[in-house]
Amino acid sequence: MKPLEAIRIAWEAILKNKVRSLLTMLGIIIGVAAVIIMVAISAGTEATIQDQITSLGSNLVFVQGAMTRGGPGQAPTGGLVYDDAAAIQDGVSGVKAVVVEQNSSETIKAGDVTLEDVEILGTTTGFPSVRDMDIAEGRYFTDQEIERKTKVAILGYDVAQELFGDASPIGEYIKVGNTQIAIIGVFKEKGLVGNTDFDSRIYMPISVVFQKFTPSMFARFMGDSVRMIYVEVEDGVNQDTVIAGIERLLVKRHDVTTDTEDFTITTQQDIISTRESTTAAFRSLLAWVAGVSLIVGGIGIMNIMLVSVTERTREIGIRQAVGATPADIRLQFLTEALMLSVVGGLIGTLVGISGAYIFGALSDMRTVIQASSILLAFGSAAAVGAFFGYYPANQAAQLDPIEALRYE
Amino acid sequence: MSATIIETVDITKIYGMGDISVAALNGINLKIEAGEFVAIMGPSGSGKSTLMHILGCLSQPTSGQYILDGEDVSHLDKAQLAAVRNRKIGFIFQAYNLLARTSALRNVTLPLLYNHADAKLSVEDGDQKARAMLELVGLGERVNHQPHELSGGQQQRVAIARALINDPVMVIADEPTGNLDSRSGEEIMNLLHKLHSQGTTIVMVTHDPKIAAHTQRTVILKDGVIDVINHNGNHHPTLEVQHEAA
Ligand SMILES: Nc1ncnc2c1ncn2[C@@H]1O[C@H](COP(=O)(O)OP(=O)(O)O)[C@@H](O)[C@H]1O
Ligand SMILES: [Mg+2]
Numbered sequence: 166m167k168p169l170e171a172i173r174i175a176w177e178a179i180l181k182n183k184v185r186s187l188l189t190m191l192g193i194i195i196g197v198a199a200v201i202i203m204v205a206i207s208a209g210t211e212a213t214i215q216d217q218i219t220s221l222g223s224n225l226v227f228v229q230g231a232m233t234r235g236g237p238g239q240a241p242t243g244g245l246v247y248d249d250a251a252a253i254q255d256g257v258s259g260v261k262a263v264v265v266e267q268n269s270s271e272t273i274k275a276g277d278v279t280l281e282d283v284e285i286l287g288t289t290t291g292f293p294s295v296r297d298m299d300i301a302e303g304r305y306f307t308d309q310e311i312e313r314k315t316k317v318a319i320l321g322y323d324v325a326q327e328l329f330g331d332a333s334p335i336g337e338y339i340k341v342g343n344t345q346i347a348i349i350g351v352f353k354e355k356g357l358v359g360n361t362d363f364d365s366r367i368y369m370p371i372s373v374v375f376q377k378f379t380p381s382m383f384a385r386f387m388g389d390s391v392r393m394i395y396v397e398v399e400d401g402v403n404q405d406t407v408i409a410g411i412e413r414l415l416v417k418r419h420d421v422t423t424d425t426e427d428f429t430i431t432t433q434q435d436i437i438s439t440r441e442s443t444t445a446a447f448r449s450l451l452a453w454v455a456g457v458s459l460i461v462g463g464i465g466i467m468n469i470m471l472v473s474v475t476e477r478t479r480e481i482g483i484r485q486a487v488g489a490t491p492a493d494i495r496l497q498f499l500t501e502a503l504m505l506s507v508v509g510g511l512i513g514t515l516v517g518i519s520g521a522y523i524f525g526a527l528s529d530m531r532t533v534i535q536a537s538s539i540l541l542a543f544g545s546a547a548a549v550g551a552f553f554g555y556y557p558a559n560q561a562a563q564l565d566p567i568e569a570l571r572y573e
Numbered sequence: 574m575s576a577t578i579i580e581t582v583d584i585t586k587i588y589g590m591g592d593i594s595v596a597a598l599n600g601i602n603l604k605i606e607a608g609e610f611v612a613i614m615g616p617s618g619s620g621k622s623t624l625m626h627i628l629g630c631l632s633q634p635t636s637g638q639y640i641l642d643g644e645d646v647s648h649l650d651k652a653q654l655a656a657v658r659n660r661k662i663g664f665i666f667q668a669y670n671l672l673a674r675t676s677a678l679r680n681v682t683l684p685l686l687y688n689h690a691d692a693k694l695s696v697e698d699g700d701q702k703a704r705a706m707l708e709l710v711g712l713g714e715r716v717n718h719q720p721h722e723l724s725g726g727q728q729q730r731v732a733i734a735r736a737l738i739n740d741p742v743m744v745i746a747d748e749p750t751g752n753l754d755s756r757s758g759e760e761i762m763n764l765l766h767k768l769h770s771q772g773t774t775i776v777m778v779t780h781d782p783k784i785a786a787h788t789q790r791t792v793i794l795k796d797g798v799i800d801v802i803n804h805n806g807n808h809h810p811t812l813e814v815q816h817e818a819a
Binding site: 166170181479480482483484485486487488489490491492493565566567570 | 626629631632651652655656658659660664666670671672673674683684686687688689735739
């Protein structure tokens with residue numbers, strides 16, 4: 166039998182039982198659609214991360230304070246202090262800018278509106294450029310204002326919306342805790358980057374935060390402690406050289422050894438890598454789920470093909486009587502199983518592509534349809550069809566013609 | 574000049590094993606010449622169907638030799654037997670055995686699908702030949718009818734057209750009129766006689782002595798052996814029969 170004939174016969178057999186064929190294909194349809202949608206979701210997530218890399222630049226080094234309890238004969242240390250930032254700026258070469266952050270949270274009032282637990286980020290003048298934040302209205306604070314501890318603030322986009330709506334907040338006063346603060350600017354909308362929501366915070370000179378919101382009794386001897394120092398590395402300078410420089414400097418300043426360091430240094434790249442490996446794990450989980458549903462779909466095909474072979478025993482006998490060899494019969498049923506899975510794969514691809522579009526449009530998550538996922542899903546569907554179609558096809562091929570003709 | 578189409582030598586067919594084994598055929602020696610019309614009769618269980626299955630290459634004898642059209646087919650494998658059936662044998666069954674929901678034309682072209690012989694017909698030529706066959710059996714107007722749209726007699730005629738499509742060396746018919754009323758049965762017999770007069774070799778199982786009487790020879794089986802062979806007066810020039818009762 167010519168392959169083309171086998172395809173025609175298989176197609177006719179599928180059309181003769183439309184409803185059952187569709188039900189048989191359901192598992193494959195769901196499996197293929199699941200692969201495409203899930204890969205599209207995880208590819209969307211990865212694309213979002215990729216955007217963050219571009220938006221943040223990969224030339225950031227994070228120096229984070231780590232509290233140590235101190236050992237025998239050693240005082241507890243509080244990690245980083247404010248002056249460390251200036252020391253890094255002046256003492257390490259290849260550093261473009263240094264930004265310090267210290268955060269707290271307070272209740273904010275403006276007129277009748279009260280917001281509980283708003284994050285207050287005390288920082289320095291380098292912040293907008295290092296974290297890639299643009300002023301929408303008004304201005305950022307100056308070094309002078311940090312030095313003089315001037316009580317001014319820049320609002321994140323969401324905070325400004327909630328407190329003032331569409332009215333301009335510039336020149337207005339808000340109450341942060343018990344302190345009256347003048348608003349001098351509003352940032353443009355930035356959105357969520359990683360886990361940080363840049364729009365629902367307010368930004369102040371770090372000196373004001375030290376003084377008013379995180380007073381420490383150690384500050385007098387140890388200096389004001391800070392959570393994080395951001396170091397922007399100059400373009401073209403090796404990040405590792407700068408990291409080594411920072412480490413050497415801080416070890417000396419804090420009077421610790423490399424084993425008892427009270428700080429950790431990570432890079433933007435480290436954080437992104439962690440995140441990527443998380444999404445990779447997520448994706449392989451999804452791939453497993455989708456793979457299992459493909460196998461279930463394949464078992465469905467095998468099941469129906471076995472029923473079909475039994476039901477069509479007489480037909481098989483007739484074909485054998487007029488000269489069909491075992492190979493002809495095998496080819497016929499294998500083609501039918503393959504066609505069920507390939508047509509199921511096609512329908513699943515359509516469902517998957519439209520599903521991914523709809524999901525991307527209706528939810529916050531981004532979806533990116535991957536051509537490779539379509540090929541993969543389609544290929545596995547065909548492989549599943551061939552694999553699970555072989556056994557029933559072989560059963561059919563081995564039927565005895567006389568028994569088959571006698572079958573009622 | 575005529576050739577031997579069928580020659581069997583001591584054919585046996587034993588079903589089952591050991592104590593429960595049944596010898597359905599117990600040493601059949603039969604020779605059938607080209608152009609003969611032979612009827613096979615015998616009581617139920619005497620081995621008629623079993624013999625037809627072996628003669629039709631649907632099964633293998635347990636022992637003995639079967640030479641079909643000059644070729645020893647006793648030891649062919651399944652695929653080789655299928656090829657022999659396709660090229661050399663046309664089947665007519667009691668139950669017609671047409672493919673359901675398939676047109677008369679596609680039923681008749683079915684054997685062409687499995688024709689692995691070198692000189693293959695194109696699809697167009699095959700269709701044309703099938704139409705000619707349907708014309709021959711009187712169904713030229715019903716080419717696109719499906720079996721359920723045809724009467725029993727018409728279905729059996731489609732089956733006859735299918736049996737002839739590959740120009741077989743013989744036609745094997747197992748009670749071809751068994752499911753038909755007498756009028757349709759008569760039509761089918763007339764058709765078979767017409768084919769015979771055109772040179773087709775036919776071996777047919779029947780229960781009806783009147784039908785058998787119109788053939789050239791009647792082979793009567795009993796308990797798996799040939800009991801009697803009756804010559805029905807329709808003499809065949811080179812008739813030559815070996816007959817051995819076990
Ligand atoms: N597949 C089989 N398995 C076991 N016994 C069988 C089988 N086919 C036929 N027989 C036995 O062989 C004998 C001959 O059967 P069969 O050729 O069908 O006779 P007939 O067609 O003359 O009625 C019977 O005894 C029957 O029971
Ligand atoms: Mg019988």
